[in-house]
Amino acid sequence: MSPRLPQGSQLHYLTPRDSELPQAGPELHLEGVSLQALAQAHHTPLFVYSKAAMLEALAAYTAGFAGRNALVCYAMKANSSLAVLQVFAQAGCGFDIVSGGELARALKAGADPEKIIFSGVGKTRAEMTQALGAGIGCFNVESLAELDVLNEIALGIGQRAPVSLRVNPDVDAKTHPYISTGLKGNKFGIGHADVVAAYEYAAACKGLRVVGIDCHIGSQIVDTAPYLDAADRMLDLVEAIETKGISIQHLDFGGGLGIDYAGDTPPKANALWAALFEKIDARGFGERKILTEPGRSLVGNAGVCLTEVLYLKPGEQKNFCIVDAAMNDLPRPAMYQAFHEIVAVQPKLDIGTTTMDVVGPVCESGDWLGRDRDLSVEAGDILAVLSAGAYSMSMASNYNTRNRAAEILVDAEVAHVIRERERTQDQWRSEHLL
Numbered sequence: 001m002s003p004r005l006p007q008g009s010q011l012h013y014l015t016p017r018d019s020e021l022p023q024a025g026p027e028l029h030l031e032g033v034s035l036q037a038l039a040q041a042h043h044t045p046l047f048v049y050s051k052a053a054m055l056e057a058l059a060a061y062t063a064g065f066a067g068r069n070a071l072v073c074y075a076m077k078a079n080s081s082l083a084v085l086q087v088f089a090q091a092g093c094g095f096d097i098v099s100g101g102e103l104a105r106a107l108k109a110g111a112d113p114e115k116i117i118f119s120g121v122g123k124t125r126a127e128m129t130q131a132l133g134a135g136i137g138c139f140n141v142e143s144l145a146e147l148d149v150l151n152e153i154a155l156g157i158g159q160r161a162p163v164s165l166r167v168n169p170d171v172d173a174k175t176h177p178y179i180s181t182g183l184k185g186n187k188f189g190i191g192h193a194d195v196v197a198a199y200e201y202a203a204a205c206k207g208l209r210v211v212g213i214d215c216h217i218g219s220q221i222v223d224t225a226p227y228l229d230a231a232d233r234m235l236d237l238v239e240a241i242e243t244k245g246i247s248i249q250h251l252d253f254g255g256g257l258g259i260d261y262a263g264d265t266p267p268k269a270n271a272l273w274a275a276l277f278e279k280i281d282a283r284g285f286g287e288r289k290i291l292t293e294p295g296r297s298l299v300g301n302a303g304v305c306l307t308e309v310l311y312l313k314p315g316e317q318k319n320f321c322i323v324d325a326a327m328n329d330l331p332r333p334a335m336y337q338a339f340h341e342i343v344a345v346q347p348k349l350d351i352g353t354t355t356m357d358v359v360g361p362v363c364e365s366g367d368w369l370g371r372d373r374d375l376s377v378e379a380g381d382i383l384a385v386l387s388a389g390a391y392s393m394s395m396a397s398n399y400n401t402r403n404r405a406a407e408i409l410v411d412a413e414v415a416h417v418i419r420e421r422e423r424t425q426d427q428w429r430s431e432h433l434l
C-alpha cells in the first residue's frame with residue numbers, strides 16, 4: 001500500500017512493469033522522472049520540483065481571473081531560485097518582492113519591472129532607489145515614516161513613486177500565530193482606523209502617486225471566510241478613501257492561500273476567486289484591476305526534498321531515523337513546528353514498520369523533520385520530504401557549515417539541474433583570515 005500523496009504534487013508511485021528485479025516494488029516518480037534515480041545521480045539532500053505542478057497551480061488562479069483585469073504577482077520569497085522565477089515570468093506573472101536582492105533576482109530571471117510590487121515593513125533607502133531606478137509597478141507602503149522617506153527619495157531623482165498602502169483589515173485568519181498578519185497588534189500594515197488619514201497624507205506628497213490598496217492577512221489559510229471578511233473591510237476603506245477625492249486603481253488582496261500538507265483542504269484558487277469576485281462585483285468594484293500575491297500555493301506542493309537515511313537509532317523512549325537533510329535545508333519544522341509528510345521513495349514491503357522521529361545531523365534538539373512517523377526503512381534508503389517547494393530552499397542556511405542542497409526542475413521526462421550543490425569554498429568566498 002502506497003502512502004497518500006498531496007494534492008497538486010505531480011507525484012505518483014510507479015511499479016516498473018518489465019523490471020529485472022523479481023520483487024521490484026512501487027517507486028516514487030515526479031512527473032516522468034524516478035526520484036531514486038535522481039538521488040543516485042545527484043546525491044542528497046536534493047530538492048526536486050515539478051514544472052507542471054507549478055503551472056497547474058498557476059492555472060487555477062488564471063482560471064479564476066478569466067475575463068478580468070487581474071495580475072498574479074508571485075510572492076517569490078516562497079522559492080526564489082532563478083529557474084523557478086523564470087517559469088513564472090514566462091507564464092506572464094508579476095512578482096511580489098521584499099528586498100533589493102529579490103528585485104535583482106526577479107530581473108535576472110526575466111521579470112517585467114512594471115509587474116513588480118515591493119512589499120515589506122523595512123525597505124531601506126538603497127532598496128527604494130534601486131526599485132525606482134528599475135521602474136517597478138508599485139511600492140506597498142506600511143507606515144507614514146516609510147511614505148516620507150520614499151517621497152523624499154523620489155523627489156530627489158525627479159520621479160513620482162507609485163504607492164499602495166498595506167492596510168491591516170484586522171480579521172482573524174484562524175491560522176498559526178507566527179504567520180498570521182491580518183490582526184491588530186501585528187507589525188504589518190496600517191491600522192484600519194488610520195488608513196484614510198494615511199491616504200490623504202500620501203496623496204499630498206509630491207513625490208508619490210497613489211495607485212492602489214493592499215492587504216495580506218496571513219499564510220496557510222484554508223478557509224474562504226477570512227478572505228471575504230478582509231475584502232469587505234478593504235472595500236469599506238476604498239469607499240471612504242474615494243470620498244476624499246483620492247482614486248484607487250488597483251485592489252491587491254495579498255496571498256496566503258494554503259496547501260495540502262497533511263490532508264488540509266484549502267479552497268482551490270479558482271473557487272476562492274469565484275467567491276471573492278461575487279463580493280467584489282456585488283459591491284461595484286468588478287471593473288477595478290485586481291492583484292494577488294500567492295507564494296506557497298504556487299510552489300509548495302510542486303517540490304520534494306530527497307534525503308538518505310544515514311542511521312537508525314532505536315531508543316528506550318524514541319526511535320530515531322537520522323537522515324542527511326536537516327533544519328538548515330528544511331527549516332519549517334524547527335521554526336513553526338510545521339508538518340511535512342515523509343515517505344519512502346521505494347517503500348519496503350518486506351520489513352516491519354517502526355515509529356520514529358526523523359531527525360537531521362545538526363547539533364540542535366530542534367533539528368527534526370518529522371515526529372512519530374511510521375516508516376519501513378533501512379540505512380541507505382531514500383526518503384522524500386513532501387510539500388517542500390515553498391519556504392524551504394529559500395530559507396535554507398549554512399548552519400553547521402553545511403552546503404546548501406542542489407535543485408532539480410523536472411519537466412515531463414527531463415530533469416534540469418537548476419542549482420549546483422554548494423561547495424564549502426563557496427561558503428567562505430567572501431571571508432578573510434586575519
Ligand SMILES: *Cc1c(COP(=O)(O)O)cnc(C)c1O
Pocket residue numbers: 075077078096119120216218219220254255256257293294295296297
Ligand atoms: C509572504 C507574503 C505573501 C505570500 O504568502 P503565501 O502564504 O506564501 O501565499 C504575499 N504577500 C506578502 C506581503 C507576504 O509577506
